[in-house]
Amino acid sequence: MAHGTPPVVDERVPLAQSPESPLYTPFIPPTQSPTEMTxxxxxxxxxxxxxxxxxxxxxxxxxxxxxxxxxxxxxxxxxxxxxxxxxxxxxxxxxxxxxxxxxxxxxxxxxxxxxxxxxxxxxxxxxxxxxxxxxxxxxxxxxxxxxxxxxxxxxxxxxxxxxxxxxxxxxxxxxxxTNARTVIIGFLVGGIYKFAYSGMKLFREVLSTPLKGLKSATLSTEVSPELLGVGYIIGPRVAAITFAGGVLSYLILIPAISFFGSGLDKPLLVHTGTLIRDMSPDQIRNAYVLYIGAGAVATxxxxxxxxxxxxxxxxxxxxxxxxxxxxAHGGVPQMLRTxxxxxxxxxxxxxxxxxxxxxxxxxxxxxxxxxxxxxxxxxxxxxxxxxxxxxxxxxxxxxxxxxxxxxxxxxxxxxxxxxxxxxxxxxxxxxxxxxxxxxxxxxxxxxxxxxxxxxxxxxxxxxxxxxxxxxxxxxxxxxxxxxxxxxxTVTIPEPHPGVTVTEMTQETRTQYTFPWAVSADALASRGLDEAALRKAAWAQGYDLASNGGAMELRSWRQVSAQDVGAVTLSPTGGSQVKVADLGGVTQGPERTFKEGFVRGADTPVPAGKYLVDDAGSIQYVVDPGIGGRISTYEGQALTRYAAPKAQLFSLIIDGILTQRLPWDLVLLGVFIALMLELCGVSSLPFAVGVYLPISSSAPLFVGGMVRYFVDRVRGGESDFSPGTLLSSGYIAGGSIAGVLIAFLEIVTDGAGSRAINLPALLGHEGVIGGFLNTVGESELAHPVWSNIWGLLFFAGITLFLLRSALKGQSAAPSTPHGK
Structure with missing residues (x-):
């Protein structure tokens, strides 16, 4: 467990004999043999x-x-x-x-x-x-x-x-x-809270706002119970240093790269050929800042x-x-049970x-x-x-x-x-x-x-x-x-004509197609266009493709044309409408794609899993949930796990064995870490902050500040204090809820998560639906009101943690006890 206070040297709760005794007698002496390994x-x-x-x-x-x-x-x-x-x-x-x-x-x-x-x-x-x-x-x-x-x-x-x-x-x-009640309450609060925003989408998971006057600079935070709990446990110093790394990344490095790179006419270090001036802050982070962070973390x-x-x-x-x-005296029988x-x-x-x-x-x-x-x-x-x-x-x-x-x-x-x-x-x-x-x-x-x-x-x-x-x-x-x-994991169209994978597998994926005779009059009467339809279809698990005006819905799930026609779309700026109301849907031919992997040093596309057509050309990328490189698609934010340590390990392996690491960026991170050490600041948590999205380090900072206030009021916290136990419950409850939601996504092939997505289910026409689409996890969410709404919920669990930490009783007698 991480702690913010020095470790104990000789002191502990004096419930057993002093550890300084030369013949230490444990709480249950060796002469007794109560029930143990049952x-x-x-x-x-x-x-x-x-x-x-x-x-x-x-x-x-x-x-x-x-x-x-x-x-x-x-x-x-x-x-x-x-x-x-x-x-x-x-x-x-x-x-x-x-x-x-x-x-x-x-x-x-x-x-x-x-x-x-x-x-x-x-x-x-x-x-x-x-x-x-x-x-x-x-x-x-x-x-x-x-x-x-x-x-x-x-x-x-x-x-x-x-x-x-x-x-x-x-x-x-x-x-x-004992104080198990505190852990259980934390578990329930964390789990229900996580389910409310991650499953039901009642408020946004990541609250974000750009900073005017500083190009590509953003401030954001997750309203996460598990990260709030981690911040409380690791303490104010480590939490603040980690958040400082996020500030360097999102408020200094990314704006600086955007400012100096905006005039470049050729891309640097990216496979896609995207110019820096065309990159979002997250794209700049993924293409450049991650290497700086990797150098700092390794150092x-x-x-x-x-x-x-x-x-x-x-x-x-x-x-x-x-x-x-x-x-040395191993031949002597060990007589004592202990x-x-x-x-x-x-x-x-x-x-x-x-x-x-x-x-x-x-x-x-x-x-x-x-x-x-x-x-x-x-x-x-x-x-x-x-x-x-x-x-x-x-x-x-x-x-x-x-x-x-x-x-x-x-x-x-x-x-x-x-x-x-x-x-x-x-x-x-x-x-x-x-x-x-x-x-x-x-x-x-x-x-x-x-x-x-x-x-x-x-x-x-x-x-x-x-x-x-x-x-x-x-x-x-x-x-x-x-x-x-x-x-x-999401499967996203990403054609690379003529590019083949380096290793083909025996696995195949079947795609089901549904030609859609969309009526131009139906679109015009509702003020819709193809882009709005594509976004609305993707939100329901369908990919919309068009060729010469003919539209086609595609799915990796085996469904009937009747099922597709009954799907309700919620386009941005328009009212809810069933697919069949816009035009007839028929069953099209099935397409089979083969799965393959791109690996190695000199590849024209990033390493990963792809789907290829009969000609062997890449048509789709299977972007993983952990370390995936695509964060948004068709206006929808995708769930992504940064996996900072895994990113570092892969960079080390690739960098040494392929000898093609961008050392300029890595060395920037190395010297940032060395500068911090010269200033007397621990570079590792700071480097992790550089590597993480600032939205992940911000709730850590909030939890650390709660711990700072509690320590000042109570004179320090112990490992079994109410704040620590409640934080452990937050962590377990929020994390388990996240795992269960992911499991629901898999076993129902996405249908389960869509069935509990209240803003999408209710639409934006009624009072309740309109309110949830304005403040919840929705493409229609208002940039200001949704931030305020989410902050209110996050403030609620933060204040509950503060109150519990200040008013609760420890699970063990309180004596001077370092950690």
Whole structure:
């Protein structure tokens, strides 16, 4: 979890014996053996782990951030078991351990795997599952021999702030204190609020306005409950620095590029040939600013890693020394329950099997050298991650820097070996993803083992629970990622005559056509033209094409001409009208297109998936929801997930293996990051702000400012404070609602989302319909009133968070407790 205050050193809630005691006695002493690893604990932990993993995937592809699930999982476990009649602290600890595994896997999967879409591949469920499962298992395996040294022998020296905070919540719950109600309220408010704007379109998701007097400058914000919650949790400093990066991007860099490029007569760095003077602010960002942001993010990550080098080297040395010392008397039976780890043979045999599994699993496409690199890097970075999280907490753990370092070394090795094909890029990304997941899960595992050490859990049972949490979450993480991507994927006409794909698949897509005899008199009487019809048809899931005056509606769904004729259109500036009222609709011929991918270094069109005709020419682009390059079509804003970390990883792979990165722009980002470091400002969150749309960093800033005010009034916040718990609920509720809406889009092929779109259903003629089309998510929305209406709702959940944070009671007794 990210925090805005320094980590604890020696202080914690004094509910158990002081950690400075040389013979530490946990809350449940080893002489007692209460019920611990039960089936219900594993089931509940797995379910909660899947829920919070799904929310973490959503956050990671949206803004490149995740927050810890340990505290809310612990609080919910206490409440649920107490509602069932009894609550046992060690059983709750198993739930917390199992549940927290999902979040650590989600970050690695959602940060890295979307880069496949940018390299011209699809995200495979099997590949995602194997990557998550093998990386997670590697992280747990490598922590087993390190536990004795890092958790036990270093107790009193390594605070493990998140693990200690989780223990405090569990102990407080055992003694009668919990606040699960706050998490549940936040979950419900966040979910209903998200459904209101993302599903029912009652108000706009992104509020935006151009700044007059500064060309191409825009201010915008999402009215997002999950981003508001993240901003509260990461605190005012990180939130403000991230927002400052967005200000640089949208109020300085984009206007500057627009100003200086407006007189250019040729395009720069873009495939489409669009001139800068013809670009929108978002197009300028995608074509130029993203490279600057990538240079800044990579530099920030590497600086974070370099700054941690003394800690990393010391952590690795002490970790190995602790491992040797703990195994020096390995022949002596471990008598105490709280000293029982899984045997070292599990680690050795498991590691050997992992190498074989990574090497031999066809979906991973990893050769033996890369499999060995994964194990070597995995052991190194798990050791480093476990030590760093013990010293300064998970928020300061440079996982992205570790992935970037792995990717750089791997790509350089590949370049020396001459492995530069598109398949080698796929393998490089898989290698770095598994290492990143292992490092992330290693740090989380260390925090969980610390929690168990304080409360008196049995280590080997915790380790088994971690394996269960990894495998159950891994089964759903890929599904959530694929669902979010497919739910926002659009197929858009983009003909490239004579251009063929680099790899054809066996998949085909059938297009259904419906000639439409539109009456010119019917159009004239309603004041409509072809452009208005095209926009209205697209809003209902149909593509309108015309050739020599003859119009044709096209759909990828199998429907009848009668169904098409009954569709109600809501054209801009006109009244609602049925398709059949404008002209007769007949069944036309079916067309079949083949799916193919464009990959490689020198391609005339961007990498991605395309549909080609019988002649082999590209006719349509299948633009993904994650990292898609088309943000609007026919006046409709498309749902897009920025996936900033995935964008960075794909740029690194392409830049090294194809040697065609636009270094001028990348180096601008490098020196921006270096300038910030010289000014004493952390460059990584600032760089992420440059990379993200300002609409994503603005709600983070609002949440951070709420946290700032609460901290000033209350004198600081704890991990189990009401504001933090409500924010966790906002994040989970809003994210899960987003996943469910995407799932609805897929299973109904878009019909479900259109059925709950109230502005489109009601039209703009009645009082209610006219009002919703003026202020809601509609093409007819008034630019001022819709912004004010959306801000009122966002202000409502912001004030509710502020009120709850100021008036609520913490879930544990309040004592001086750093985080």
């Amino acid at each position: 089936l219900r604990a594993l089931l509940l932990g797995s379910v909660l782990g899947i829920v919070f993993a799904a929310s973490s995937v959503y956050l990671a592809i949206k803004v490149g951030l995740t927050v810890s699930a340990s505290i809310p999982v612990a609080v919910l476990s206490i409440a649920i078991f107490r509602a069932m009649g009894k609550s046992n602290i060690l059983e709750n600890t198993i739930v917390q351990t199992t549940g927290s595994a999902g979040e650590s896997l989600a970050f690695g999967v959602a940060a890295a795997l979307p880069a496949l879409l940018l390299l011209g591949y699809d995200i495979s469920l099997t590949h995602a599952f194997l990557t998550a499962a093998l990386g997670g298992v590697l992280g747990v395996l490598m922590m087993i021999p390190l536990r004795q040294g890092l958790i036990v022998q270093e107790h009193g020296k390594l605070p493990y702030p998140e693990g200690t905070a989780s223990a405090d919540v569990l102990i407080a719950g055992q003694e009668g204190g 920030g990550g590497l600086i974070s890693l370099i700054r941690s080098l003394p800690t990393i080297i010391g952590a690795f040395k002490r970790g190995v020394e602790s491992l040797k010392a703990s195994r 000293d029982q780890d899984l045997p070292i043979t599990v680690v050795l045999v498991g590691s050997a099997l992992l190498v074989l599994a990574i090497w031999l699993a066809p979906p991973l496409q990893v050769n033996f050298m890369s499999a060995l690199l994964i194990i070597v890097f995995g052991f190194f970075f798990v050791t480093v991650s476990a030590r760093i999280t013990g010293e300064i907490g998970s928020s300061s753990n440079p996982i992205s820097g570790m992935v970037v370092a792995t990717l750089l070394v791997t790509c350089l090795v590949y370049l020396l070996m001459g492995w530069t094909s598109s398949e080698d890029r796929f393998m490089a990304l898989t290698t770095a993803a598994i290492v990143g997941i292992a490092a992330s899960n290693g740090g989380t595992t260390a925090q969980d083992l610390k929690t168990a050490f304080i409360v008196g859990g049995t280590p080997k049972r915790q380790q088994i629970a971690l394996f269960v949490g990894v495998l159950t979450s891994a089964m759903f993480i890929g599904l959530v990622l694929v669902t979010l991507n497919r739910g926002a």
